[in-house]
Amino acid sequence: MAGAATPDLDVVEDAWLAAQPPSSWQTVVWNDPVNLMSYVSRVFRTYFGFDAATAERLMLAVHHEGHAVVARGPREVMEAHTQAMHDFGLWATVRKEPA
Template identity: 50%
Template sequence: MTTTLSATQPQHDTHTELALAGVCRVVVLNDPVNLMSYVVLVFKKVFGFDEQTARKHMLEVHELGRSVVWSGLREKAEAYAFTLHEWHLTAIIEPDEKN
């Protein structure tokens, strides 16, 4: 008696993979140290924001104490948060309940 193994590959469920990977937000928090012009510069360099978008996020940080600057897969969010920390900005990652 011979046994044959099926060579079929399991199908990937992208929705499930995203749920497992987690969708997160990168949030920059206000701090009393960095100048507003410096925060604008960092947003432009790290995220490629234009001047207007970078200023909008900087003003949210300054006036509201926080700004969601990016949303996506957790691994990329962690990389962005790490990069922001290297630029001496206070950034956190939180789950994005919308996705």
């Protein structure tokens, strides 16, 4: 068919991908038998910049519930946060945010 316009599928797919929100991931810190609660709270304050009340709340969630989500965002950033938590000696993982 001469003159029939067909959409460029690559352009359509790129436009669709650009319109999608970025996947949201979580950095989860887990309770461990090694680190003091005061140390975990200090790590949350110094690394993430949480105020004392937020750091304390998250630390208590780790202690009482076994884990806490300390950050949300793109996978690469959450992987960097998880590595930083490992560098501080904390147990942490990255997981996809539940839908």
